[in-house]
Amino acid sequence: MTPVDQVHGLSPQVMYEQFWLKEVVHRRKMRGVKAAVGLVVGVALAYRFNLSAPILGLLCGLLVGAADAFWTWREYDATAVWRGRRRGETITGRLLRRRLRRAGYHILDGRAIPGKASIDHLVIGPGGVWVVDNEAWHPETEIARYGDRLFLGEKYGTKTAKALVEVSESLAEVLSRESGIPVTIEPLLAVHGGQLRRSVTAEGLTLLKPRLVARWIKDGPRADFDDAQVEVLARTAARVLRRMS
Template sequence: MPGGSIYVQQDEKFTGSSPQWWYEKFWREGAQSRRRSRMLKAAVGAVAGFALALRFGLPVPALCGLALGGVVAGVDWWLDWRSFRATAVWRGRRRGEVITGRLLRRALGRQGYRVLDGRAIRDQASIDHLVIGPGGVWIVDNESWSPDTEIASYGGRLFFGEKYGTKIANQQTAAAKAFAELLSRETGIEVVIRPLIAVHCGMLPRGGTLTAEGLTLLKPRLAAKHIKDNRTAVLDATQIELLARTAARELQRV
């Protein structure tokens, strides 16, 4: 489900019982505690700045202390805000497909890639983005899990927390195969498609990328780079245009 969680249905958000609703409730209730913590960190920073100014003979030590304290408070606020904003798609406040589509076009548009949003094969598969370019063809979907869901691979198998991810991997690889078969049949160009999932919320391994069971999951900002660095074919401008026109004609918009 684009921009949603595999565990929580979209229409349950903010009903008073969903994880998203509780997350926002606890976040608001913790605002005062976070402000106290930020003030304490700023005070420590101010003292450290004052001491460093004295140690190195800087002018106006008090001003140096205040400046460092302000920097510490600002950085702490920014980290706090960033962690909350990272859950926006999971909380239903932003649309993952809009974010990823914008990132893909910005990074790939000038390099000959075409990005088609919201495409489907009737009664078979639907995807958020179809990317066609010099390096081959890719499908990209968007997903969000709760912030504490660890996305990992053990023994070659995909896991979301304690749950197997095989069903999701199979769905995405099946969709890639279906789209590849349709484009190959209609254009006469042998197409191989690799599936990606842009993960908007959830704990990916260090580096922000994980591949298991034929599926690659990665942070949205890394999707374009992954596509450029991992070619599946070599397509010229004529082939790209034919594939893009065929996809626009044969695939349903969703």
């Protein structure tokens, strides 16, 4: 059986994991080379500044090797949601609660708008209201804006953006009507995997890494609700939005 036959029919996620495992030996060899280079650099610096060559060389080698191991693990761990090993909404929800609750924000997870689509998170606080959804893409998928268009790899991201924008608009209408407080909702998409430096805003949607969502919300308020209004909006949302099982 040829290598092509062995991977034929497998999902991209399974193929990614198989190739990752096959490269373990190569990565270890390269890590050893990098550590050796770090050792040499450390010895050279020791002689240059009249320090202990063995200690500094060993320290530099260990630091380089550890840094390479950490960076490699971090790249692999970033694909966990895409590979189905972790749930994106769990990761993002934990980050939102940890960083926003003390600032007076309410986070409602897993809600469905009557007659409309479901949302992963609804954030309500002094600065406004946000819908936060989660999505995962292949680690090589470039997420970018060209002109006014959103691109997900080689494909347009219009369908993804439009769906979340429409959900946000529908929810804003419901909350405004039921609470009596005019509300505008900004849609955000937490991106797990893919190639995205920090954030991209296009076609009415902002895409960013999960660890940056809370900061985006706190740094960019869209309203100025007092505590009473925040409480009314949170209670209204909890009442009119069906909890997902």
